[in-house]
Structures are given as structure tokens and as C-alpha cells.
Amino acid sequence: QLVESGGGLVQPGGSLRLSCVAYGFTFENYAMHWVRQAPGKGLEWVSAISRNSGSIGYVDSVKGRFTISRDNAKNSLYLQMNSLKPEDAALYYCATLSTTGDYWGQGTLVTVSS
């Protein structure tokens, strides 16, 4: 019900734009989140955006480098990632993290290496 894309191999300092498309539920009714998981590691919340984009938050380690956005008309969530660092390498999930409907994608893999 959530399908991510846009991951890939990028050099340190480079940029990527992740996308997530929602199917089968009313996207505009949910705040949306990006959560990442480095290989063999735990879950780390990255960013969130409210239903109308009026409230946005980031984990400290990505502030000033990542930008979250959404387009409710396209049922889509985005994450613009700039100035990428090796420690940003992870599987990036989009998710609702909602008590009324907890939906996760299967993730898109970001590799940061020269």
C-alpha cells in the first residue's frame, strides 16, 4: 500500500530524491513519516510531515540537509536528500505510524560511497 522509489548509489556530498506513493487508503488523512534502517541496525525516525504540510520535523542529524514534502493530489510523499554522508546509507521506509492505520512500504535502499 506504500511503494518507495528513488534509492541508489550516490557519492558522499551527492543528492537523491526519494518518492513514496500510497495506494488503497486515503493518503490525505494521514501524517507521513520517513524511517531508515542501516544494514544490521535498528530503526531510526528521520522526518515527518502533517496532513496539510503545516507541521514538519526532522531528526537532528539530517536538519538542513533533508527536506520532506508531500502532494496529496498525487498520493505522494517525498524526501529530498542533499549533502549525503556515508552514515546516511540505509533502507528508507515511508510509513504512516498511525494508530488508526499503520502502513509501511518495503523500503528503498540508499548507498553512499565513493
Add this chain to the structure above:
Amino acid sequence: EIVVTQSPATLSLSSGERVTLSCRTSQSVGGLLAWYQQRPGQAPRLLIYDTSNRATGIPARFSGSGSGTDFTLTISSLEPEDSAVYYCQQRFNWVTFGGGTKVEIK
């Protein structure tokens, strides 16, 4: 930032045993504490929200309790399919996940 700490890091138990996982937050989270299960190769799934409410379709052997800064996930009788990593998560101030507890079946 609210720090979330889970213990232990790993548990190895037999089927049928009772399992207790602990989660501590660095400040009160107003009961806004959830538990997720992640099986290998899968996305996480919500088990418990707001301390003690089971998510849709979650078996009754899973229960949550706690208050303030200390929370517990209990599996009353461990099943083989419960082998997974369990994460607690606070949503009082944005979102933070704990480091996880890996539950292994002997």
C-alpha cells in the same frame, strides 16, 4: 530529543515461555508509547499503541503496560513465529525508536 532505551538487547527462550521486554524513556511520554515487531526481511508492524492497546489483528498473547517513563511488552506464551526484533517507540515529541530487543527461540 526523548531518548528511548530498551533492555535486554537479546533474549533466548523456549516456545511456551513468558517473555517480558522493557523500555524506558528519558522523560514522560504521556502514555504515547508503541511497540513494533520486525521479522527478518520484513517491514515493522505495529503491535501495541498508547501503552496497552493491541493493534488490529494482533494476538491476545501480546500485551503492553507501563506509565511515566517505564513500559513493558509481555508475550504470555512464546510461539515460534514470535522470533523477531521488537522496538518501542515514543510519539510524545516527534518520534524516537528504542534500539530493539531481539527475541530468539531456542
